[in-house]
Amino acid sequence: MKVALIGVGQAGGKVTERLAQFDANMGYGAVQGALAVNSAKPDLQSLEFVDTQLIGADRVNGHGVGGDNELGAEVMQSDIQEVLGGLDGRITSSADAIVVVAGLGGGTGSGGAPVLVHNLQQIHDIPVYALGVLPGQNEGALYQANAGRSLKTLAREADSTLLIDNDAWHEQGESMDGAFDRINGKIAQRVGLLFASGEAVDGVGESVVDSSEVINTLRSGGISVLGYASEVAAEDASDNLRTTMTVSRQALLTGTSLPDATQADSALLVIAGRPEAIPRKGVEKSRRWLEEETDSMQVRGGDFPLDSDRLGALVLLGGAERSDRLEQFMERAREAQNAEETETDRAEALTDDRLENLF
Numbered sequence: 001m002k003v004a005l006i007g008v009g010q011a012g013g014k015v016t017e018r019l020a021q022f023d024a025n026m027g028y029g030a031v032q033g034a035l036a037v038n039s040a041k042p043d044l045q046s047l048e049f050v051d052t053q054l055i056g057a058d059r060v061n062g063h064g065v066g067g068d069n070e071l072g073a074e075v076m077q078s079d080i081q082e083v084l085g086g087l088d089g090r091i092t093s094s095a096d097a098i099v100v101v102a103g104l105g106g107g108t109g110s111g112g113a114p115v116l117v118h119n120l121q122q123i124h125d126i127p128v129y130a131l132g133v134l135p136g137q138n139e140g141a142l143y144q145a146n147a148g149r150s151l152k153t154l155a156r157e158a159d160s161t162l163l164i165d166n167d168a169w170h171e172q173g174e175s176m177d178g179a180f181d182r183i184n185g186k187i188a189q190r191v192g193l194l195f196a197s198g199e200a201v202d203g204v205g206e207s208v209v210d211s212s213e214v215i216n217t218l219r220s221g222g223i224s225v226l227g228y229a230s231e232v233a234a235e236d237a238s239d240n241l242r243t244t245m246t247v248s249r250q251a252l253l254t255g256t257s258l259p260d261a262t263q264a265d266s267a268l269l270v271i272a273g274r275p276e277a278i279p280r281k282g283v284e285k286s287r288r289w290l291e292e293e294t295d296s297m298q299v300r301g302g303d304f305p306l307d308s309d310r311l312g313a314l315v316l317l318g319g320a321e322r323s324d325r326l327e328q329f330m331e332r333a334r335e336a337q338n339a340e341e342t343e344t345d346r347a348e349a350l351t352d353d354r355l356e357n358l359f
């Protein structure tokens, strides 16, 4: 699937850069162009591999919006013509989709991404997807509240919103900051493989996955989730039946970007590895298992030929919003929003008109 990538905000820019680098290093050619947009100049200057565009300079002078996602939305809307102009030539006729990438907890990405998706939808016929990073549980109330509002709007505007929960690939005892680099690497590998599905494949066979399978899986809209797992494989396909089942199960049950999301409207199972090592029977069995597990009649599948001594399973779920984890997150976001409003009420207590001033 050929994509044009636009990262908004700090996390959006960093993840976009990693994705573009992964795609270039692997030689897939799925990433057709990549742009990072931000209201904070230093964040853009730290990116080396993608083109950049500063927004909101007249309002925040290159200093970012400090977690204010309403301001993030405003500066994106004010400078939307510059951003769309900056995309000219990057969204070529060969692009199958546009992907807007953002951390949903901050200000610029959280507020700017939904506005950008909305505007892109007005002018492009190809699907516009969002890749949104949810804040970890330990991040503050402002992050949770921001992410809740941003996600609600993105889910309405984007053709599908692929969610990455920052807690999903966060290891015990690791600081959040230290974890970002590793998490971004995991996102780049998984999402990069998904984009590469159907690209740069020699000797295309019947069972090879095609990019239309990805688009059809995402057609369910709403929230999408991606899982991945791999294991060392035997030389012969006949010895890899169990391995194929194991990696497929692990990809869904322990390896997804939104833990515990298993129910979905549609799913795609991509088995990556040397074609001679992929057992047809194992793939069929894994697909049937995925059908039962996700409770979906729409389970697609295909191979991703890869010169590797491992077998990998990539599972994409479309229409996966009925997840407990998502419900827990939205509850956290609502609580944070209420707490924020109470906090504002307290701040306003001294100016409240219900109590008259002494003079």
Ligand SMILES: Nc1nc2c(ncn2[C@@H]2O[C@H](COP(=O)(O)OP(=O)(O)OP(=O)(O)O)[C@@H](O)[C@H]2O)c(=O)[nH]1
Binding pocket: 008, 009, 010, 011, 012, 014, 015, 038, 039, 040, 064, 065, 066, 067, 068, 102, 103, 104, 105, 106, 107, 108, 109, 110, 133, 134, 135, 136, 139, 143, 166, 180, 181, 183, 184
């Ligand atoms: N996975 C991942 N998450 C990140 C990274 N950097 C920040 N985040 C997350 O993104 C959210 C913060 O968003 P940022 O992108 O830093 O903020 P911003 O959009 O630049 O907005 P402002 O700084 O307020 O202008 C938090 O929830 C962080 O957990 C990163 O490199 N990787």
